[in-house]
Amino acid sequence: MSVRLTTKQLKKVLNIKYPVKITNSSLYNKCNERPLSIIFILENRWRLFGHILRRDSQIPANQAMSGYFVTEGSKFKGLPLTTLLVVLNRDLSRIINSNLQLKSSHDLEHLRSIAQQRDEWTKLTARILEAAEASQSEH
Numbered sequence: 651m652s653v654r655l656t657t658k659q660l661k662k663v664l665n666i667k668y669p670v671k672i673t674n675s676s677l678y679n680k681c682n683e684r685p686l687s688i689i690f691i692l693e694n695r696w697r698l699f700g701h702i703l704r705r706d707s708q709i710p711a712n713q714a715m716s717g718y719f720v721t722e723g724s725k726f727k728g729l730p731l732t733t734l735l736v737v738l739n740r741d742l743s744r745i746i747n748s749n750l751q752l753k754s755s756h757d758l759e760h761l762r763s764i765a766q767q768r769d770e771w772t773k774l775t776a777r778i779l780e781a782a783e784a785s786q787s788e789h
Contacts, residue, residue, distance in 0.1 A: 657674055657677055660677050660678075660683070661677065664677075664680060664681070675786070684783060685786060688779060688782050688783055688786065692741065692779060692782055693779060695734075695737070695738070695741075696738075696741070696774075696775045696778060697775065699734075699765075700765045700768075700771045700775070702715070703762045703765035703766075704765050715735065715758060716755060716758065718733070718735055719754055719755040719758065720755075739751055739752040739753060741778050741781075741782065742778070744778065744781035744782060744784075744785055745777050745778060745781045746781065748777070750774075
């Protein structure tokens, strides 16, 4: 479901018509809802990442993540690539008072050990979602 479709439906429920302008954040606050990007995309991204980390280290997804931090060869020139690990590191950096990051294979192994404990991983995911909501409400 797209964000535009959702906001359009919420405006219909609140009976907000064309000349009246309302920001998406105000609309979500009035309806006591969270944006779809937080609800679905962010939450499912971290659930999938935890699932991959709990699997065997020989599966292709784990090998690709481990290979990402190998610095052999020449450095890439141009704009920085937006990879899954870059996005996950950005999500981790939103958490206040946390030293968690995803910039090396050591960090990946630390997150892998957290993912093995499902209750700890669930708490981490909840903290990431709270931080994302807080940063979104500031804008």
